Amino acid sequence: MSGEAIGIQGVTKSFGDFVAVDDVNLSIAQGEFFSLLGPSGCGKTTTLRMLAGFEVPTEGRILLEGEPVEKVPPHERNVNMVFQSYALFEHLDVEGNIAFGLKRKKVPKAEITTRVAEALELVDLSSRAKARPNELSGGQRQRVALARALVNRPRVLLLDEPLGALDLKLRRQMQIELKAIQREVGITFVYVTHDQEEALSMSDRIAVMSEGRVAQCGPPEEVYEHPKEEFVAGFIGISNLLEGKVESGGRVRIGDDCLAVPDLGEGHADGETVQIAVRPEKVAVDEFEGEPYRIEPDMFTVEGEIESKVYLGVGNQLTLKLVNGSRLVALEQATYRMRADEQWEVGQRVKIGWHPEHCMVLS
Amino acid sequence: MTHKRFWEWFIFPGGIWIALLFAIPLFLVLALSFGHVDDFGRGVYGFSLDNYKDVFDATYVPVLLRSVGYALATVVLCLLIGYPVAYFIARYGGRYRYALLAALVIPFFVNYLVRTYAWVALLADQGLVNNLLVDWGLTESPIQMINTPYAVIGGLVYGYIIFMILPLYGSIERMDPSVIEAGKDLYGSPLQTFIHVTLPATQAGILAGCVLVFLPAVGDFVSAQLLGGPDTYMVGNLIQDQFFAASNWPFGSALTVVMMIFLAVWMVFYLRRASKGEAEVL
Numbered sequence: 163m164s165g166e167a168i169g170i171q172g173v174t175k176s177f178g179d180f181v182a183v184d185d186v187n188l189s190i191a192q193g194e195f196f197s198l199l200g201p202s203g204c205g206k207t208t209t210l211r212m213l214a215g216f217e218v219p220t221e222g223r224i225l226l227e228g229e230p231v232e233k234v235p236p237h238e239r240n241v242n243m244v245f246q247s248y249a250l251f252e253h254l255d256v257e258g259n260i261a262f263g264l265k266r267k268k269v270p271k272a273e274i275t276t277r278v279a280e281a282l283e284l285v286d287l288s289s290r291a292k293a294r295p296n297e298l299s300g301g302q303r304q305r306v307a308l309a310r311a312l313v314n315r316p317r318v319l320l321l322d323e324p325l326g327a328l329d330l331k332l333r334r335q336m337q338i339e340l341k342a343i344q345r346e347v348g349i350t351f352v353y354v355t356h357d358q359e360e361a362l363s364m365s366d367r368i369a370v371m372s373e374g375r376v377a378q379c380g381p382p383e384e385v386y387e388h389p390k391e392e393f394v395a396g397f398i399g400i401s402n403l404l405e406g407k408v409e410s411g412g413r414v415r416i417g418d419d420c421l422a423v424p425d426l427g428e429g430h431a432d433g434e435t436v437q438i439a440v441r442p443e444k445v446a447v448d449e450f451e452g453e454p455y456r457i458e459p460d461m462f463t464v465e466g467e468i469e470s471k472v473y474l475g476v477g478n479q480l481t482l483k484l485v486n487g488s489r490l491v492a493l494e495q496a497t498y499r500m501r502a503d504e505q506w507e508v509g510q511r512v513k514i515g516w517h518p519e520h521c522m523v524l525s
Numbered sequence: 526m527t528h529k530r531f532w533e534w535f536i537f538p539g540g541i542w543i544a545l546l547f548a549i550p551l552f553l554v555l556a557l558s559f560g561h562v563d564d565f566g567r568g569v570y571g572f573s574l575d576n577y578k579d580v581f582d583a584t585y586v587p588v589l590l591r592s593v594g595y596a597l598a599t600v601v602l603c604l605l606i607g608y609p610v611a612y613f614i615a616r617y618g619g620r621y622r623y624a625l626l627a628a629l630v631i632p633f634f635v636n637y638l639v640r641t642y643a644w645v646a647l648l649a650d651q652g653l654v655n656n657l658l659v660d661w662g663l664t665e666s667p668i669q670m671i672n673t674p675y676a677v678i679g680g681l682v683y684g685y686i687i688f689m690i691l692p693l694y695g696s697i698e699r700m701d702p703s704v705i706e707a708g709k710d711l712y713g714s715p716l717q718t719f720i721h722v723t724l725p726a727t728q729a730g731i732l733a734g735c736v737l738v739f740l741p742a743v744g745d746f747v748s749a750q751l752l753g754g755p756d757t758y759m760v761g762n763l764i765q766d767q768f769f770a771a772s773n774w775p776f777g778s779a780l781t782v783v784m785m786i787f788l789a790v791w792m793v794f795y796l797r798r799a800s801k802g803e804a805e806v807l
């Protein structure tokens with residue numbers, strides 16, 4: 163990774179009074195796998211379309227390798243897009259689809275032939291070169307769309323929920339293939355998705371968007387472990403939110419209990435109300451009586467009862483009701499020591515604990 | 526299965542209707558075309574190929590060719606005018622789409638003959654257009670507009686353009702707009718994208734529109750009769766004359782049969798293309 167492939171500087175896009183993209187600033191490095199993640203309608207597609215040239219920003223600048231391109235029409239930009247609906251040309255066969263961009267660029271015939279063959283090889287479709295798009299399966303159509311874009315060797319590849327139309331199993335498989343292809347060709351990918359798992363597993367960096375803004379941008383680990391705001395914590399994974407009051411000495415009072423939060427940070431006045439978030443997989447649950455089994459000595463513990471239990475096979479998802487009335491979700495993995503269906507009754511009194519360093523303080 | 530049998534009975538009313546009102550007259554026309562005219566000018570059945578010889582006589586061949594030429598010119602003009610109109614309504618009509626389509630269709634509720642008379646009133650030597658041109662001093666004397674091939678073709682275009690616009694509209698509206706964006710994204714200029722993406726994607730509508738305009742235009746007699754003169758005589762006029770003015774029914778029948786065979790060839794060509802197109806869609 164070296165140099166900036168895309169710079170988005172203060173970009174705003176309004177449709178009439180409606181602001182679809184609101185003052186977005188991003189810098190995407192060359193060779194990066196960059197994801198735009200967010201709920202429906204948050205402006206992901208609009209952002210991507212501005213990069214492709216289908217929309218002109220109302221305000222701000224878009225740089226492709228340092229060159230401003232806001233006013234450059236799509237066919238003169240060295241970026242290619244994989245459309246959510248694939249948008250294959252039904253009147254052309256697979257080869258014809260893939261060769262389309264090269265023909266428009268007036269690449270010599272012989273070179274087109276070899277490059278199309280290479281692209282077919284890359285997406286493992288050599289045997290289907292003469293097929294029409296309507297004769298292909300969903301996954302194959304997806305790969306044609308990918309090959310059709312990659313064959314042009316664009317500086318940047320834009321992908322708008324490219325796996326959205328596939329079933330879960332094929333989706334997982336294509337995620338792995340896509341990532342492998344991206345490593346192989348080394349092209350910058352800007353990947354739009356609303357699937358947080360997909361974004362976490364594939365990306366070098368993620369920009370989480372909400373209502374046209376970028377709420378947080380960083381590597382998957384950072385966005386997951388250190389969400390800066392409630393929206394990010396809630397959108398990526400489930401988060402348990404507990405309200406607390408800041409006390410002196412970096413401690414936060416939750417109900418009757420007090421907990422020292424290492425991550426509290428500066429600038430919180432005593433008595434201020436803050437949100438504490440804890441990931442479900444960080445919450446340990448033990449029987450109220452008896453030897454601690456999962457809860458460790460330096461954990462912060464509270465008392466509660468099991469309100470409901472969902473059996474997941476690899477574990478249980480427990481909803482816990484604390485004494486002060488607030489609720490927590492705990493995700494408990496089955497281990498080699500026990501099966502997930504062997505424990506917990508609804509209504510059972512339990513001890514609940516987590517390490518204070520796993521508390522995320524949200525502003 | 527018994528249900529299916531039951532519903533199959535419903536083919537009979539329509540089937541009988543078609544047999545009585547379509548097949549039998551058609552058979553009579555075919556039979557008469559081998560006949561001749563008796564001394565009193567009545568058609569008499571017989572068996573001779575004389576009428577068919579006459580059809581391909583040097584007098585009538587130019588009329589046949591002219592009809593095909595006018596119809597082809599009409600198709601081309603309808604396509605050139607109709608495509609942008611259909612494209613605009615389908616892609617940019619937004620919520621006014623149906624209002625715009627209705628505005629196009631409503632004039633066609635008026636009888637074709639009446640609409641063509643309106644053109645006579647407009648284009649005649651003492652018509653509205655010429656009067657205005659003379660009044661404004663753009664020309665000294667009226668321009669000959671009526672009785673020209675242009676007027677006849679203009680009348681045909683006006684008469685049948687809706688049959689071009691509607692199928693075009695349908696196919697443009699069904700097209701996935703992201704396909705056009707894909708064309709542009711893959712380095713196609715707007716013109717290249719239109720030629721290599723939009724046109725092929727709307728091919729079915731183009732073909733349907735061309736056939737739907739060509740078939741009635743080639744057999745039309747109203748436009749040539751009202752807006753044309755002796756030089757713009759079309760096969761429709763010729764047939765009409767045989768049945769009314771000249772009262773030579775057997776020859777009129779032979780002309781009709783030749784026209785039908787000619788059109789049937791086109792129809793078969795179209796249906797084969799269309800069914801192939803459909804197989805590709807599935």
Ligand SMILES: Nc1ncnc2c1ncn2[C@@H]1O[C@H](COP(=O)(O)OP(=O)(O)OP(=O)(O)O)[C@@H](O)[C@H]1O
Binds near residue numbers: 200203205206208
């Ligand atoms: N051409 C347009 N005219 C008016 N509003 C638009 C237009 N395009 C997008 N919008 C609005 O902008 C907002 C963002 O749209 P966008 O398509 O970018 O969302 P998205 O994040 O891609 O959502 P999804 O996950 O559902 O695809 C939406 O509220 C949408 O209604």
Ligand SMILES: [Mg+2]
Binds near residue numbers: 206207208322
């Ligand atoms: Mg979208």
